[in-house]
Amino acid sequence: MTVLITQVYRRFSDLDPLGHVNNVVFLDYLQEARLRVFLQLDYFEILEFIQVMVHQSIDFRHPLMYSTEPLTIEVWVSSIGNTSYSMKYRILSEKGELCAEAESVMVCFDKDKAVPIPEKLRTALQSILEVE
Amino acid sequence: MTVLITQVYRRFSDLDPLGHVNNVVFLDYLQEARLRVFLQLDYFEILEFIQVMVHQSIDFRHPLMYSTEPLTIEVWVSSIGNTSYSMKYRILSEKGELCAEAESVMVCFDKDKAVPIPEKLRTALQSILEVE
Amino acid sequence: MTVLITQVYRRFSDLDPLGHVNNVVFLDYLQEARLRVFLQLDYFEILEFIQVMVHQSIDFRHPLMYSTEPLTIEVWVSSIGNTSYSMKYRILSEKGELCAEAESVMVCFDKDKAVPIPEKLRTALQSILEVE
Amino acid sequence: MTVLITQVYRRFSDLDPLGHVNNVVFLDYLQEARLRVFLQLDYFEILEFIQVMVHQSIDFRHPLMYSTEPLTIEVWVSSIGNTSYSMKYRILSEKGELCAEAESVMVCFDKDKAVPIPEKLRTALQSILEVE
Numbered sequence: 001m002t003v004l005i006t007q008v009y010r011r012f013s014d015l016d017p018l019g020h021v022n023n024v025v026f027l028d029y030l031q032e033a034r035l036r037v038f039l040q041l042d043y044f045e046i047l048e049f050i051q052v053m054v055h056q057s058i059d060f061r062h063p064l065m066y067s068t069e070p071l072t073i074e075v076w077v078s079s080i081g082n083t084s085y086s087m088k089y090r091i092l093s094e095k096g097e098l099c100a101e102a103e104s105v106m107v108c109f110d111k112d113k114a115v116p117i118p119e120k121l122r123t124a125l126q127s128i129l130e131v132e
Numbered sequence: 133m134t135v136l137i138t139q140v141y142r143r144f145s146d147l148d149p150l151g152h153v154n155n156v157v158f159l160d161y162l163q164e165a166r167l168r169v170f171l172q173l174d175y176f177e178i179l180e181f182i183q184v185m186v187h188q189s190i191d192f193r194h195p196l197m198y199s200t201e202p203l204t205i206e207v208w209v210s211s212i213g214n215t216s217y218s219m220k221y222r223i224l225s226e227k228g229e230l231c232a233e234a235e236s237v238m239v240c241f242d243k244d245k246a247v248p249i250p251e252k253l254r255t256a257l258q259s260i261l262e263v264e
Numbered sequence: 265m266t267v268l269i270t271q272v273y274r275r276f277s278d279l280d281p282l283g284h285v286n287n288v289v290f291l292d293y294l295q296e297a298r299l300r301v302f303l304q305l306d307y308f309e310i311l312e313f314i315q316v317m318v319h320q321s322i323d324f325r326h327p328l329m330y331s332t333e334p335l336t337i338e339v340w341v342s343s344i345g346n347t348s349y350s351m352k353y354r355i356l357s358e359k360g361e362l363c364a365e366a367e368s369v370m371v372c373f374d375k376d377k378a379v380p381i382p383e384k385l386r387t388a389l390q391s392i393l394e395v396e
Numbered sequence: 397m398t399v400l401i402t403q404v405y406r407r408f409s410d411l412d413p414l415g416h417v418n419n420v421v422f423l424d425y426l427q428e429a430r431l432r433v434f435l436q437l438d439y440f441e442i443l444e445f446i447q448v449m450v451h452q453s454i455d456f457r458h459p460l461m462y463s464t465e466p467l468t469i470e471v472w473v474s475s476i477g478n479t480s481y482s483m484k485y486r487i488l489s490e491k492g493e494l495c496a497e498a499e500s501v502m503v504c505f506d507k508d509k510a511v512p513i514p515e516k517l518r519t520a521l522q523s524i525l526e527v528e
Contacts, residue, residue: 057189
């Protein structure tokens, strides 16, 4: 199993009145990490028109403060079905603290209909698939 | 059981390159609805310093486009524990389409330690508690 | 001269660690007001592909706090040239405080070349043109 | 004269339905650059409570697309008065294209009253002051 590592930078505008990164912004970090993973897998162009996020969950483990250092986000695929797959993430602070764990379920679509995951995408996803 | 209804307005900046509301922004709508619910319950001042979101999940049911009409967000409490409680949401478009269903788990904190839900908050939460 | 009045709602996520609306978000309010003005003028579809913002300036007059009440944004056209025009704005809080005054310069484009403002847009802009 | 150079990373969420970085987000990049400049000048703690942005203007020179490469933002001080000073910026794409030029006017405040720029801040600002 290969976990892809990507880095995301915080901004002052990610902070809320409590002075830490707002919980909603954690999801923006996941989106950015996901895009960068697809770019690493060289499948972004194929992917952007055919997959839709249908579910997302996140567990917040530790508050995040501002830093000019990047976050580390680990991304991997936890399961691959016929028309959908699940991606998992861990967000780590610049000090290595585990700040959140999350999961997204994506479905491949052709217009309004779920369709089997295209072979090229399936191969790419399998390269980062969690093996028990 | 009382479901609180709150309205949230979209902005052009909520849209992504695909032309619909970005999935991350749905969580921002939930945050706004949650704040407005606490204001309706008159418990905002007490609440803001003592509760932390520890989990959030969302199921995306239907894409959201831009409209000057507000979204309707239904909010209620699905369970109340000793130190934590769960809030549920439904996001409805201006046409009444169910666009997302979501759940947040909040924990009451005193500094770094989870503490029992204060009595006044518990009473407020019970007023919108789902009864099976 | 007609000044168009539009309302924009704040969100908790507009606030920064100082507890007031972040200065960048003021520009988002202007963008939202501008879109709503174009929708009122019934010219949005024509406009969205042919105009580009080339300049924006803003004077911050008063801090903005969170409120569930909408902001009032006044919008009018201050000058119309051959290929460009200027739009002015005033942002008023729910208490009627003048919080910011701003101006945008927009240029009509056909691909990469500035082109004369289309007649239908010129007519619409003249309906809200400031007369000295 | 020293121009401070800082790097800011784009995110997918900076893009609007036209597929390029939304004009409002340019101001967020300036905010991020400004913060990083203050951190470089070691004056952030002093500064954050005593200065208020009173004016900002920006000229958009070139559209910005998404890239995983950082933007380069050049920042310097263009003038220093008694209670206020002006900061200038240039935003450059990863290809070196000049995408925007901007200026902010900041005023030092003690509660609600403008006050002279503190000596330590004045010294820091002079180190990046434009000399004609």
